[in-house]
Amino acid sequence: MPDMDDVQDGKNYHFGTPQQANVFFLKGSNSLEWGMKNRLARIFNPASGKTVMLAVDHGYFQGPTTGLERIDVSIVPLVPYADALMITRGALRTSVPPEISKPVVLRSTGGQSILKELSNELVAVDIEDAVRVNASALAVQVYIGGQHEHESIGNLVKVADAGNRYGIPTLGVTGVGKELVRDANYLGLATRICAEMGAHFVKTYYCEKNFERVAAACPVPVVIAGGKKLPEPEALAMAYHAIQQGAAGVDMGRNIFQCEAPTAMIQAVRAVVHEQEHPDKAYELYLSLKEGSKTEKTVLAR
């Protein structure tokens, strides 16, 4: 029986204070349900409105690419520095300890390899399994202009509908085949289609000209992929320009895990994304953290 000894009447009802009706901090997300917003607020930092997602899902079509040979060894130590981890269920279950507190953006389409047509994907996880691994979002590749454009949009629709039933947001990932030009016209088309077909946030590439138009015309937050490995100053400059031009963060893989000092790099990227640090300063930070980690290793080795 509940304890009835000390039941007190309420005293302070704050009659003069209207109940708060907050506007949610992410664009295009205000009408979403509480669970969706809560999950998005785990991925995007409500203080900065931005995110640094660590993308390590490349194995789903590339196999053990450089830097991802052993996710347990090379990626798990980076997780504390990321705001979210983008990963397949296989890599998550086998190689990432369930004690991590970071939200998981679950790769939810696949079904092809680098040996075949890349746009030929299907929905590759059941929504119940996504719930089972406590996914905070579902990632779907969409190939606008690709051979299987129609099916890939269908995958986005199916996953977004399933996620909507459980309050799990969907990330639309704009996959670009080799034959397509990554300019603002193409990226604007691809990101807008993803948002209109139900994606709650969209991942795309940065383009040097008119990226601000891509970000502005997408009614949900846009995050940029890092793309192929660049020299660190260039990767930091790309992240900086994307943020300045309206991106809500990065979902970066190779430019972090293929770095000589991935832990230093992810911290430098964080400075650019969350603190709007200038890329020159962020590169200085990268170098000093890299040097510090060498010293630390030397000390540990002695």
Ligand code: R5P
């Ligand atoms: C690619 O299909 C995957 O979704 C990757 O997560 C994505 O390309 C981001 O990784 P990166 O920064 O290496 O381009």
